[in-house]
Amino acid sequence: MSSEAGASTATRTYRPKMAAGWWTKKRHYFLYMVREFTALPLALWLLWLLYEIYRAGRGPAHFYPPSSTAFVIFSVICLAFALYHSFTFLSLAGVILHFKVLDKPVPSRLIVMSQFGLWLVASIVIGAVLIGFGR
Amino acid sequence: MAEKRITVRATRYDPTKDSAPRLQSYDIPFSDESMVVLDALNYIKAHVDGSLSYRWSCRMGICGSCGMTVNGTPKLTCAAFLRDYWPGAVTVTPLNNFPIVRDLVVDIEDFMQKLKSIKPWIIRKQEMPLGAGEHRQTTDQIDDFRQFSQCINCMLCYAACPVYGLDDKFLGPAAIALSRRYNLDSRDQGIKERLPVLASSDGIWECSFVGECSVVCPKGVDPAKAIQQTKLDTTMRFVVPFGNRE
Numbered sequence: 001m002s003s004e005a006g007a008s009t010a011t012r013t014y015r016p017k018m019a020a021g022w023w024t025k026k027r028h029y030f031l032y033m034v035r036e037f038t039a040l041p042l043a044l045w046l047l048w049l050l051y052e053i054y055r056a057g058r059g060p061a062h063f064y065p066p067s068s069t070a071f072v073i074f075s076v077i078c079l080a081f082a083l084y085h086s087f088t089f090l091s092l093a094g095v096i097l098h099f100k101v102l103d104k105p106v107p108s109r110l111i112v113m114s115q116f117g118l119w120l121v122a123s124i125v126i127g128a129v130l131i132g133f134g135r
Numbered sequence: 136m137a138e139k140r141i142t143v144r145a146t147r148y149d150p151t152k153d154s155a156p157r158l159q160s161y162d163i164p165f166s167d168e169s170m171v172v173l174d175a176l177n178y179i180k181a182h183v184d185g186s187l188s189y190r191w192s193c194r195m196g197i198c199g200s201c202g203m204t205v206n207g208t209p210k211l212t213c214a215a216f217l218r219d220y221w222p223g224a225v226t227v228t229p230l231n232n233f234p235i236v237r238d239l240v241v242d243i244e245d246f247m248q249k250l251k252s253i254k255p256w257i258i259r260k261q262e263m264p265l266g267a268g269e270h271r272q273t274t275d276q277i278d279d280f281r282q283f284s285q286c287i288n289c290m291l292c293y294a295a296c297p298v299y300g301l302d303d304k305f306l307g308p309a310a311i312a313l314s315r316r317y318n319l320d321s322r323d324q325g326i327k328e329r330l331p332v333l334a335s336s337d338g339i340w341e342c343s344f345v346g347e348c349s350v351v352c353p354k355g356v357d358p359a360k361a362i363q364q365t366k367l368d369t370t371m372r373f374v375v376p377f378g379n380r381e
Binding site: 015018023025029036092095097098 | 148153231232234275301346357364
């Protein structure tokens with residue numbers, strides 16, 4: 001924390017201010033910032049996807065998806081961020097979701113495991129559909 | 136055999152003399168493995184420097200007054216053992232994110248106002264006369280809110296919250312956890328009185344789920360959980376027709 005002098009009405013107090021690098025001080029803060037940052041490359045990749053859909057809508061002549069090495073690397077990085085974002089999101093679902101079955105609270109571990117199970121099923125279904133249409 | 140000693144660095148700030156806080160180092164005996172940081176501060180005050188100021192009361196993790204930052208982490212100093220830091224030095228600074236009044240004492244007025252704003256008491260639409268008997272609860276109903284009722288208002292969660300540190304208008308972890316404690320209480324009927332505060336722009340939606348508040352909480356309250364669950368509940372009240380509107 002960096003500091004800055006300040007004064008209150010009754011007693012003179014010193015009001016510390018957070019330094020810009022506060023998130024580098026603790027591992028937990030750093031991982032939080034990484035988690036938040038993962039949304040940015042995902043947003044960029046989705047913007048590109050929207051643009052590709054727009055071009056595809058104008059006919060096959062306008063659709064030429066990029067296949068450069070740089071784009072493949074960018075996509076792999078986006079995939080890694082997407083996986084990390086999904087992992088943190090689904091892990092936290094056990095904290096957020098709370099409901100009872102037969103008047104007993106469902107354990108958060110069970111909620112998290114079911115979330116990951118659904119994620120796996122959804123990934124398989126979407127993968128199958130994409131591969132099926134690709135053929 | 137040489138006496139075992141430990142170095143304690145404590146923040147000193149005299150508002151009448153100092154323009155900014157500074158650290159002062161004390162070399163004191165570490166005579167007992169059960170010594171906690173609060174014992175070290177009490178030793179300094181009793182034997183080395185009587186002008187050192189800090190808050191404390193119960194020495195057993197109940198009153199919540201001895202919260203300070205120990206080697207960068209908000210802790211109850213009565214529960215922070217010196218043996219966990221020795222032979223290294225222990226640096227004790229005031230709770231982060233609060234104005235410093237003197238030495239290790241911070242101004243808690245902002246928190247007290249926030250706590251009051253969420254009406255942390257049981258609200259009834261119509262009070263029953265005392266003769267009508269008690270409001271009965273089952274153990275399952277108590278279990279619904281028990282965890283959130285463990286808060287001792289020590290404010291470690293505020294000191295660990297970067298959202299509060301960056302914007303002190305944020306209602307904050309403990310106040311929201313305590314509002315959830317009362318909203319989940321089967322005897323309470325005051326959720327509609329608390330919602331305007333909880334759902335305001337400085338309320339639950341300001342939290343971005345850093346989660347450090349729950350890490351530092353000495354009583355296992357898990358304020359981050361309380362906040363996220365309140366977000367979900369308020370959303371369900373809004374989107375589900377006739378749902379949970381009581």
